[in-house]
Amino acid sequence: MSTPREVTQARWNEPVVMEMGVPGRRGAVFPAAEAEVAAAVGEASSLVPAAMRRRAKPALPEMSEPDVLRHYLHLSQEVLGMMNISLFGTCTMKYNSRLSEQISLRPQMADMHPYQDPRTLQGILEIVHEFDLILRQLSGMDQFVFQAAGGAHAAYTQTAVTRGYFAAKGELEQRNQIITTIQAHPCNPATAATSGFEVITLMLEENGYPSIEALKAALSNRTAALMLNNPDDMGIYNPQIKEWVRLAKEAGALAFYDHANFNGVMSKIRARDLGFDACMFMLHKTFGGPKGGGGPATGAYGCSAELAPFLPKPVVVKDEASGLYDLDYDREMSVGKVREFFGNLHIVMRAYAWARAMGAEGIAEASDISVLANNYMEKRLLAVDGVTKSHPHLDEYRLEMTRYSLEKLKEETGIGVAELSARMVDFGVDAPWLAHEPWLVPEPFTPEAGEMWSKEDIDTWCDVIAQIAKEARENTDHVKAAPHNAAIHAIDGSALDDPARWATTWRAYLKKHGAQARRAAG
Amino acid sequence: MDRRSIGVIVNPIAGMGGRVGLKGTDGAEALARARALGATPASHARAVRALAKLAPIADAFRLLACPGAMGADACREAGLDPETLPVAVTDETSGEHTRAAASAMAARRVDLLLFAGGDGTARDVLDGIGEDVPMLGIPTGVKMHSAVFAASPEAAGNLARLLAEGDARVRFREAEVMDLDEAGLRENRVSARLHGVARAPFERALMQAGKASAQASDEDALDAFARAFAARMEPGRLYVLGCGTTLRRIKRAIGFEGTLLGVDVVIDGRALALDVGEERLMRLVAGARATIVVGVTGGQGFVFGRGNQQIGPEVIRAVGRENIVVVTGVSKLVGLDPPVLRVDTGDPALDRDLAGYIRVETAPGQSTMMRIAA
Structure with missing residues (x-):
């Protein structure tokens, strides 16, 4: 190093x-x-x-x-992150090419209004439709919509479609449970609960994923849907997934694939081929759109022909006879709106540009590179004294991510992921994503290299981790007091979960901190 | 702002029984046997490992310690200079000394009582300081089933340091202090019960709030579950409510204080019997529509047979597996390694019947599928 x-x-x-x-x-x-x-x-x-x-x-x-x-x-x-080498796991941080940005800023795109007559929107509707076809190829699904303004919103779309589907069958009252796993993104249980379902969570077992027996115990004639990620954020792929989906279908439930972790399996598997009824892609992550406060997001939600009647409306359709595109609002079974209009189309535009630039071979290669890069990074990080990984007994290669733990370093030096993250800023690299709640691994962190960071970038990032681990032993207090070179030093986080003190607007700030703010002012 | 204060109590004989195959050193006779078997004190060295983590910030907090082997020696060896409390110690330190020392620390209003020992020490410390003064265990004993122990001496020292520094990540929660009968253990007869509930510090993640949802604590989720459960209780059904803090939440939500350490029975929203034993319980559930509600012991994942032996095999059979409700916080489930639940009803055939998957309620409308080990 x-x-x-x-x-x-x-x-x-x-x-x-x-x-x-x-x-x-x-x-x-x-x-x-x-x-x-x-x-x-x-x-x-x-x-x-x-x-x-x-x-x-x-x-x-x-x-x-x-x-x-x-x-x-x-x-x-003075920005503290998302601007440098950013291996922010689960977010698949990709460079947003200037070409895509320029295309999405062209007046034909930027000056449109969703209330325009569809006859004047033919260009963008064609792109939406063409991109829908690309996603169908990648997933095997029969129809995509783009209203969801993010991944969680697409998961919500799934729970709304689930309600619509079972309501139409007269089974909604009976099927009031959704099954997910403790490593699925928390938006899955959250949106299930938002739509009124009970949530049953499956724990990971020895193999790093839940057992089929646990799934069987959870499935019943009350199950409405199975919602999961695969691989999960630990980079472990559940090889029994086909059987999982088969069992869910056999119980009369729908199966939804949260493709938040798509990067490592792009064009290797297709959700529909595995039996899933629906899936979701995040265009602001996997498909090269801006992410991390860089702009609005888009969750592309796709489903089988059987579920398509329940999709939110409008749906972009093509009249094959005339070759014209239209917005179809006349959908009797539709769950209605999950959001105004038909999506953050400038993100769809960027994703379309990305997909066309990559091509089918490019997407497949990117997937390979992301897995290769992760495994290279894993070799380097596990060589750092104090860093371990989740499920160390599993020999299989992880896919696009690996979950690490700083438990050992923390125990030996008091330096855990919080201190590591703060010190990384001093080196001009971004801190990694840690882990979703609940933390299954103590002191977790989850970097993701993806396909676009160079070996030099990855090496620099790993060098920083190694350097801080070394400093933790040689100069603990220096690490504890970090950041030293940043715009601000460590902040007091005690107000983060205190509704009496947090303020996300100026008005709320004055209300909650008025006296103090006035004292400070003068 | 006043400097925070930490009190230190070391049980110098804790852990001596372990290496010589005894199950602990509670009581003078056991200690004598441990010594006769060649046991040497290990508690002191482990306490020093924890206290060494505090040495770099020695000036930033006040340190109180029991005299000599009960604290001050370990502090000094770790490079700290404690104020020594005038409490009695003898070579053969006993539970009585620990209780008196803890009580003296509480009178001095320490912000944390850092103690080195095992479950027996935790019990004595809790008896001395009560439920309000935070306590944290440096694991040096043989049996450490109580939730007040850090994972290692170093982890205890690091957490104490964060607390001394006033770090915002340090929060407090209820932690169960367990009481294992050593004499029984030596005869391979495990009988544990909940001794009480302490206030224990833990380090909470307060980072990346932009992406991580604000983590609702287990305690909030369980309070919400308790209210929802109380609201959906069926008329005419008998509810057998086990012991522990989670069940206390449910008992309170129903509207009675209940017993923390005992099994209570409820019907139609009122307490029918408090702190019932196995025989009475059997008479109550016989022929009745009944539901058993139990928690999970932290760390080991016991559902039956640890602290709730009153709910004996016959009672469980009479009620039926399908009428058992298990409730606990998600973090307790996540903390189980391996991630399985256990039962030890005293009836191996019943234990086998109970084995398999069961839904554990963790919040209103939320449950986690867990395997009960065969």
Whole structure:
């Protein structure tokens, strides 16, 4: 390994924008309307109905345009992550190519409005349809929709479709249970509960996945659906999956494949071939769309022809005779809307551009590279004293991710994943994803190399882990006090789960911290 | 802000029985036998390993310790300089000394009582400080079934250090203190019961809140389950409610205090009998529509046979496996290694009948499928 270099981040001590500004200062001053215009239109405020008019002007900071730009430039320089080498596991961090960005920003895309007549939307509807066909090839499903604004929302779509399907069969009251596993993404049990289902969770057993016997014990004529990931975040693939799906179907239940971990199996398996009724892809992760606060997301939800009548509407359809595309709202069995309109199409556009650029062979190769990169990284990380992996007794190669534990290092030095994450920032690399709740492995962390990070990037990242593990033994307090070079030092996290103190808006902040904020101000 | 204070009690003879095949050193006779078999104290060295983790921040907190072998020696060897409490110690330290020392620490309002020992020590410490003063065990005994123990001496030291530093990750939860009968263990007869509930610190993950959902604690989930369960109880059905903190939540949700350590019986929303024994229980469930509700012991995953022996084999047979409700927090299930539940009803044939998968309730509308080992 080589010793990674530390980087120093800008420190601006930048105030919150609401605390900036000078009364009377403006970004742009608009000319007064000409007399004829004013006479014809009247006061600008008269354009707003009286009932909707503000009584007082909004309490926005009064700033010049360069002040605003400089403020956000400073903030961007103080960002703590998602900007550097980011092996943020389960998120499949991919580079968002400039080409895709440019395409999605073209006026034909950016200036559209979903209320336009579909006859004027033929281009984008064609792309939606073409991309639907690509996803059908990758999954074996019969129809995709793109309304869901993320992976969890697509899982919710599944629970809504499940309700619709069993309601139509008159079995909804009876089938009120959904089975998932403790390693499935938490959105699966959460959305099942949101849709009113009871949730039965299966534990992992010795092989790193739940046993068929546990599944059999959970299945009954009350089961509505099986919802799971495969592989899970530990990178372990359940080889009995076909039998799982068969058993679920035999019990009369639907089977849903959460493809959050698709990268390692892209074009190796198809959900429909395994028997699944439906699946979900995250276009903002696997398909190269921006992710991590970079923009709105899209969960592509696809299902079999049997479930298609229950899909949210509208569905983009092609009239083969005329070759024209349309939005089909006339769907009697539809579960209705899970969201307005027909999806975050600029993400669909980027994903389409990605898929076309990659091609079928490219997608298959990317999958291979992601597994190779993970196993290379695993070799390197397990060579670090203090790092172990989950289920160490399993010899099989992990797929695109491996779950590690810093339990040993923490016990020996007091340096766990929290301290590691804080110190990594000093080296200009992003901290890894840890693990979803509940933590099955103590002090977990879960990096994901994917197919696009170079060997040099992966080496740098692993060098940083090795360096910090070394520092943990040689200079524990230095690691504990990290970050040293970042815009801020370790923060007090005690308010994170305290509703009396957290504030996600300025108004909430003033309400909850008003006295304190005023004291600080003056 | 005042510096936090940590009290240290070491049970110097804890763990001596283990290496010579005894099941512990509770009582003078057992200790004498352990010594005769050549046992040497191991508790001191393990306590030093934990306390060494506190040495780098010695100035940041106040340290109180029992004199000599009961604490101060280990502190000094770890490079710490404790204030010694004027409590009685003798060479043959006994439970009485531990209780008196713990009680003196509580009077000094320590923020944490860090003790080194096993289940017997935990029991005595709890008796001395009560349910409100946080306690944390450095595992040095033979039997450590109580939930107040850290996984290793180092882990105990690290957690105590975080607490001393005022780290926001340190939270507190109810932890069961178990009471195992050593004499029985030496005859290969396990009989454990819940001795009481302590307040124990744990380190909570407070990171990456952007992606991890705010982790609802097990305690909130179980309180919600208790309310939902109380609301759906069937009229005319007899409910046999086991012991422990989870069951206490259900008892409280139904509307009575119940017994923490005993088995209570409820019908139509009122307590029919408190702290019942096996025979009375058998008379009550005979011919009745009944449901048994039990928790899971932490660490080992026992459903029957640890602390709730009153719910004997005949009672379980009379009620039927399909009428058994198991309730516990997800983190307790996750903490089981291997991830299986156990039963030890005293009737091997019944144990075999109970084996197999069972749904464990963890929150309203949420359950986890667990295997009861054969």
